[in-house]
Amino acid sequence: MDDLSANLFRLISLQDSNTRSVLLGTTILGIASGTIGSFSVLRKRALIGDALSHAALPGICIAFILVGSKSTNALLLGALLATTVGILTISLLRSFTRIPEDSIIGIVLSTFFGAGIMLSSLIQQQGIGNISGIETFLYGKTAAMTNSDVTTILIISSITAIIAIMLFKEFLLLCFDKDFAQASGWPTTAIDLILMALTMAIVVVGLQAVGVVLVIALLITPAVTARLWTDNLKTMVIISAISGGISGFVGTIISALFPLIPTGPIIVIVAALLFSLSFIFAPSKGLVAKLFVSKEMILPSSLSNQDDH
Amino acid sequence: MIIDYSDISIIAAAVLAATSCSVLGVFLVLRRDALLGDAISHAILPGLAFAYLATQSRDPLPMFIGAAIFGILTAYLAQFISRNCSIDKNASLGIVFTTLFAIGIITIRIAADSIDLDPGCVLYGLLELTPIDTLTIYDTEIPRAIIILGTMLLINLLFVILFYKELVITSFNEHHALAIGINTTLVHYLLMSAVAATSVAAFESVGSILVVALFIVPAATARVLTDRLSLTFAIAIFTAISSSVIGYFIAKSLNSSVAGTITTVSGMILLTAVIFSPTYGLVAKFYKLLKERVRIYCEDILGLLYRLQKEEIPTFSPTPRNIKRALGGGVYYILAIALLRLRKNVRINRRHLYKLTRRGFKEASQIVRSHRLWEAYLAQALALEPDHVHKSATTLEHFTSDQMAEELSAELGGSTTDPHGKKIP
Numbered sequence: 001m002d003d004l005s006a007n008l009f010r011l012i013s014l015q016d017s018n019t020r021s022v023l024l025g026t027t028i029l030g031i032a033s034g035t036i037g038s039f040s041v042l043r044k045r046a047l048i049g050d051a052l053s054h055a056a057l058p059g060i061c062i063a064f065i066l067v068g069s070k071s072t073n074a075l076l077l078g079a080l081l082a083t084t085v086g087i088l089t090i091s092l093l094r095s096f097t098r099i100p101e102d103s104i105i106g107i108v109l110s111t112f113f114g115a116g117i118m119l120s121s122l123i124q125q126q127g128i129g130n131i132s133g134i135e136t137f138l139y140g141k142t143a144a145m146t147n148s149d150v151t152t153i154l155i156i157s158s159i160t161a162i163i164a165i166m167l168f169k170e171f172l173l174l175c176f177d178k179d180f181a182q183a184s185g186w187p188t189t190a191i192d193l194i195l196m197a198l199t200m201a202i203v204v205v206g207l208q209a210v211g212v213v214l215v216i217a218l219l220i221t222p223a224v225t226a227r228l229w230t231d232n233l234k235t236m237v238i239i240s241a242i243s244g245g246i247s248g249f250v251g252t253i254i255s256a257l258f259p260l261i262p263t264g265p266i267i268v269i270v271a272a273l274l275f276s277l278s279f280i281f282a283p284s285k286g287l288v289a290k291l292f293v294s295k296e297m298i299l300p301s302s303l304s305n306q307d308d309h
Numbered sequence: 310m311i312i313d314y315s316d317i318s319i320i321a322a323a324v325l326a327a328t329s330c331s332v333l334g335v336f337l338v339l340r341r342d343a344l345l346g347d348a349i350s351h352a353i354l355p356g357l358a359f360a361y362l363a364t365q366s367r368d369p370l371p372m373f374i375g376a377a378i379f380g381i382l383t384a385y386l387a388q389f390i391s392r393n394c395s396i397d398k399n400a401s402l403g404i405v406f407t408t409l410f411a412i413g414i415i416t417i418r419i420a421a422d423s424i425d426l427d428p429g430c431v432l433y434g435l436l437e438l439t440p441i442d443t444l445t446i447y448d449t450e451i452p453r454a455i456i457i458l459g460t461m462l463l464i465n466l467l468f469v470i471l472f473y474k475e476l477v478i479t480s481f482n483e484h485h486a487l488a489i490g491i492n493t494t495l496v497h498y499l500l501m502s503a504v505a506a507t508s509v510a511a512f513e514s515v516g517s518i519l520v521v522a523l524f525i526v527p528a529a530t531a532r533v534l535t536d537r538l539s540l541t542f543a544i545a546i547f548t549a550i551s552s553s554v555i556g557y558f559i560a561k562s563l564n565s566s567v568a569g570t571i572t573t574v575s576g577m578i579l580l581t582a583v584i585f586s587p588t589y590g591l592v593a594k595f596y597k598l599l600k601e602r603v604r605i606y607c608e609d610i611l612g613l614l615y616r617l618q619k620e621e622i623p624t625f626s627p628t629p630r631n632i633k634r635a636l637g638g639g640v641y642y643i644l645a646i647a648l649l650r651l652r653k654n655v656r657i658n659r660r661h662l663y664k665l666t667r668r669g670f671k672e673a674s675q676i677v678r679s680h681r682l683w684e685a686y687l688a689q690a691l692a693l694e695p696d697h698v699h700k701s702a703t704t705l706e707h708f709t710s711d712q713m714a715e716e717l718s719a720e721l722g723g724s725t726t727d728p729h730g731k732k733i734p
Contacts, residue, residue: 046400047344096591097583099529102399103343107529107579110347110522114572117518121566213351217407220400227396260419265411272408279390287393 007257019256025150026248026267029209030218032157033202034244035164037223038237040199042175046223047102048090048196049216051109052203055086057116057212061123072149076204083200086112091193113212140211140264149208156205160198161241171195172233210264218244221271228275228282247271315440318452320557323571325458326511327549329465330523333504335538335545336469338528339480344399345384345501346524348406350508350517352383354413362420369453373509379409380505384498454514461510468503472496477538519568523549526575533582533589548578599644605707606645608676609636611654612706614665615673620731627663674734675714680706681727681734682717688728689721695728 010016040046059082060075067074086108093104145153164171170191173181182188199219206215226240251267280287330346337343353376360375361367383405390401442453469476479486479496486493504524511520531544556571563570584591610632617627625631633642649655654669665673683702687693709717718733725733 041396041400044397044399046397046403050344050347050403093583096594097533098589099532100338100341100343102341103338103525103529103532106343106347106521106525107576110518110572111526111576111579113518114522114569114576117569118560118565118573119569121569122563125564213410214407216403217411220403221407224394224396224400224404228394261415262418265414265418268407268411269415272404272411275404279394285394290393 004257008253012253016256019252021147021150022145022256022263023249023252025145025153026209026252026263027245028157028248029153029202029206030222030244030246030248030267030271031241032161032244033206033215033218034222034226034240034242035161035237036195036198036202037219037221037244038226038233038240039164039171039175039195041220041223041227042233043192043195045196045199046220047105047216049199049203049219051090051105051112052083052086052200053207053212053215054109054116055083055112056080056204056207057113058082058119059085061116061119064123065119072208073152076152076208079204079207080200082112083204087193087196087200090196140207140209140214140262145209153205153209156201160201163194164198164237167191167194168234168237175233210267214264214268217268217271218247221268221275222247225271225275225278228278228285243271243274247274316557316561318440318455319567320554322452322454322458322514323553323557323567324550325455325462326515326519327523327527327553327571328546329458329462329507330511330520331527331545331549332462332465332469332542333500333507334524334528335531335541336476336480336500337504337524338532340500342398342500343525344402345387345504346508347521348387348402349380349383349505350512350520352406352409353377353379353505353509353512354410355379355416356413358413358416358420362416369457369513376509377502377505380509381498381502383409384501384505388497457510458514461507465503465507468499472499476500515571516568519572522572522575526572526579527552530575530579530582533579533586535588548575552578602641603644603648606636606641607649607654608707610645610649610663611665611669611673612676612680614655614663615670615677618665618670628661629663632663675711676706678734679709679714681731682714682721683709684727684729685721685724685733686717689724698728 040048056079059078059080061078062082063074063078066078089108090104093099093107094101099107170181170186173184173186174188174191174195178188178192181191202219203215206218209215210218222240222244223236225243226236226238229239230236247267247270251270252263254270255261255263255266278286281289283289284293334343334346337345356375356377356379357372360371363375364371383402386405387398387402390396390404391398394401440452475486475491475496478489478491479493483493486496508517508520511523515523527545527548528541530548531541534544535541552571552575556574557567559565559574560567560570582590585593587593613632613635614627617625625635629646636642646655649669650657652668653666654672655663656666658664680702683705684695684698687698687701688695727733
């Protein structure tokens with residue numbers, strides 16, 4: 001047990017050089033995804049990240065076939081191109097067909113991913129190469145992140161978060177009253193596309209950290225947690241970023257202490273714990289607070305009923 | 310290509326899975342619950358892991374029960390959270406299924422020594438192994454996947470037939486359903502249970518990604534092609550079955566993953582429907598728009614030539630170049646002129662000028678008549694200034710039937726000139 005606490009201290013004080021860069025990467029990723037996630041949750045686009053993360057797979061496979069090696073940057077570029085095609089498909093289906101939005105997300109998610117599985121099975125049986133490079137994108141490889149991976153995460157996350165903060169007013173208008181924004185002459189379509197592009201950037205860098213399924217948890221869970229604490233968008237973005245950062249940091253520390261626990265999933269679980277605590281205890285919106293409120297509401301009405309008799 | 314027993318059993322399993330999923334998918338797409346299939350097929354992972362830990366075997370029954378519990382739990386928790394959090398149901402769904410999936414992966418990783426369960430096979434499925442994994446019933450060997458999926462299809466069909474009215478009414482108008490005394494919550498959870506059970510039954514053989522695709526893609530294809538619910542079912546089932554069959558043979562010839570290929574084929578079928586659907590397709594929409602634009606352009610040419618011929622504007626000679634300059638060139642000009650000459654409304658004289666034929670003159674006078682009637686009417690009825698009515702009349706003249714023109718004329722009480730003093734033809 002002393003061993004454990006000594007280890008814990010070493011990790012938190014950033015003395016362990018292996019964990020230090022990974023910690024930095026996951027924390028920054030958590031902060032950035034918390035920031036972007038607030039907007040996409042309020043825009044009711046929570047699961048668009050799900051479609052985009054799955055849409056990356058065929059791009060990764062094609063990049064793999066073309067480049068042949070396991071060059072991470074080539075694979076990232078492939079992922080980026082495929083998710084761009086995914087975004088375009090979503091926008092086109094939304095404007096030109098009458099398929100509901102959630103179905104469109106499901107369609108892009110499943111068909112792109114299906115095409116990716118088809119391609120990766122072809123890669124495997126053609127013997128073009130070992131597809132373990134592709135597999136890391138499916139389940140994440142946080143513990144094995146190299147310094148250059150962390151640098152990529154740092155750069156893209158920071159740029160994304162800065163753009164989101166610069167466009168705060170535009171995003172606010174878009175999330176709360178798109179029609180008003182459009183009527184006042186804001187280029188809402190362009191703003192919407194920028195928000196989707198930022199989501200895409202987070203998804204693509206998040207893929208290698210936590211994998212295709214769990215990356216959307218980073219976008220959604222901290223944002224909904226923050227929503228429970230406040231009605232003010234600025235406060236919500238700050239709380240969401242903090243809660244995302246904490247999830248990344250604490251999750252990475254836990255998995256460094258217990259090597260059996262994979263990093264991506266434990267980050268998601270920490271985020272979910274923060275959410276559950278808020279869900280129960282948040283002032284005015286938590287379950288406990290609601291319990292008291294509803295009791296207060298019942299009492300006067302039952303009294304007034306007695307008065308009637 | 311020789312089709313043998315193993316081909317037939319794999320196709321049969323795929324077709325059974327496709328039909329079971331697409332029947333429920335029609336309602337999921339209608340109810341905006343399309344992503345539940347996706348969420349449930351991921352969220353059942355801890356159920357499978359716990360069942361494996363408890364029984365130390367791959368015995369299907371405990372695994373089915375474990376998965377079904379977590380599937381229904383997902384639907385329930387998502388509903389509970391979104392009701393208490395003032396966020397939309399997809400966001401709460403996202404929280405629930407990612408958390409459960411993470412719990413599943415951690416459980417599998419920690420107990421890796423005792424669980425022989427690959428998260429990858431949950432995604433891709435093992436459709437290729439259908440003919441090998443068999444059960445013996447009355448001395449006949451039947452692939453297990455076919456028995457499970459066949460039972461599931463029967464249950465789903467029975468469910469949809471028994472609750473058809475309730476499902477339809479709650480999907481289209483929940484408030485109306487409540488008002489006429491349908492227990493909408495019960496219907497919702499019954500549907501969710503059916504979705505959960507189908508995901509669990511299908512994922513092992515076809516993989517969760519194909520389950521997600523089969524829930525949504527065929528139903529969306531039908532939605533693009535028709536408005537009728539009965540046809541929606543027929544088209545969804547037909548699309549699902551043809552994706553399975555075509556996908557299987559492509560996969561066999563390429564030697565690629567069957568589940569991945571079927572999903573890709575279903576996507577291609579949807580894409581074809583989106584482009585070529587006779588009512589809502591892109592081509593149909595584009596053609597309709599083009600036809601309208603060309604009609605308006607034709608009418609503008611006729612009106613222009615009429616005014617030139619009738620009112621002698623000496624500075625303007627109707628050469629192709631001048632017309633293009635006045636009305637805008639491009640594709641619409643080419644198509645409109647071609648159409649007018651085909652209909653013998655316009656001819657080109659020896660000096661390369663456009664002239665109206667007798668038939669064209671008649672058509673053109675109708676249009677100019679509409680234009681001037683509208684100008685007169687707008688000036689009279691709405692008391693607009695004469696110099697304000699031209700623009701509105703230019704739009705309205707293209708959408709005026711003969712009967713409407715007569716009524717306008719009657720409203721004007723026999724007035725024969727427009728506000729600019731020009732004669733109404």
